[in-house]
Amino acid sequence: MNQPRVSIIMGSQSDWATMQAATQVLNELEIAYETRVVSAHRTPERLYQFASNAHHQGIEVIIAGAGGSAHLAGMAAAMTHLPVIAVPVASKHFNGMDSLMSMVQMPRGVAVACQAVGEAGAYNAGLMAVQMLALADRGLSERLQAWRARQTDGVPNEVE
Ligand code: RP5
Numbered sequence: 001m002n003q004p005r006v007s008i009i010m011g012s013q014s015d016w017a018t019m020q021a022a023t024q025v026l027n028e029l030e031i032a033y034e035t036r037v038v039s040a041h042r043t044p045e046r047l048y049q050f051a052s053n054a055h056h057q058g059i060e061v062i063i064a065g066a067g068g069s070a071h072l073a074g075m076a077a078a079m080t081h082l083p084v085i086a087v088p089v090a091s092k093h094f095n096g097m098d099s100l101m102s103m104v105q106m107p108r109g110v111a112v113a114c115q116a117v118g119e120a121g122a123y124n125a126g127l128m129a130v131q132m133l134a135l136a137d138r139g140l141s142e143r144l145q146a147w148r149a150r151q152t153d154g155v156p157n158e159v160e
Contacts, residue, residue: 002032006129007059009038009050009076010089011066018089019065021122022129029130029143034059040072047072051079061129065122067091070099073112083132085125086114 006026010019019035026033038047054062062080064073065087073086088099096117104114113128115121134141 003058004032004034005058005060005133006031006033006063006126007050007054007061008033008035008063008065009072010035010064011037011039011042011070011072013037015065015067015089018119019063019087019122021119022063022065022087022126024123025126025130025147029140029147031130031133031140038072038076040066040075041069047075048079051076054080055082061085061132063087063122063125063129065089065125066103067096067099068102070102073103073114074106074110077106077110077112084112085128086112087121087125088114088117090118 008019008022010016023033036050038050040047059082062076062082062084064076064084066072067089068091070088073084077084086103088096088103090096091099100114100117103112106112115125115128130140130144134144
C-alpha cells in the first residue's frame, strides 16, 4: 500500500455509508488514502493524536465527516495547518442542517472547506482533495483534467 496522501476521518462507523463516496474520485485517480473513525467528543485523545501528527505522517489533506453537532472538522483544523474538507452528514432529527451549520460557520482564523450535506458532499470532498493535490503534482493535474473532460463528454445532449 502506498503512503496515504489523504486521510478520511469520520465521527462514527455509521457515517461510512455516506463517507465512502469520498473514496470514489480518489480511487479513480489512484490517490492513496486512509480511513479512520475519530470522534471529537467520544475519542478526544484520538483526535488530538491524529490531528497533531497527520502532517508528520505524510498526510496532505484531511476529509472530516460527521453528523449532528459536527465539531470534528473544526477541532481537527484547530490542531493542524493541513487543509480540512468538511462533510456534513445528514442527521436523524434535522436532516443535516445541524451538521451543516456547525461545520460551515467557522469563526475567523481557522478555515474549514465545507461541502454539501450528504453523499454529494462526500463525493465532492474527494474531488476537492484531488484538486488540492494536483496543484503541485503535474501528472495528477493531467489525470484530473482528463477525468473532467470525460465527465463533460458523458453528459448527453438530449434526454433519452
Ligand atoms: C456523530 O454522531 C457521528 O458523526 C454520527 O454522524 C452521529 C451519530 O453517531 P452514532 O450514534 O451513529 O455513532 O458523532
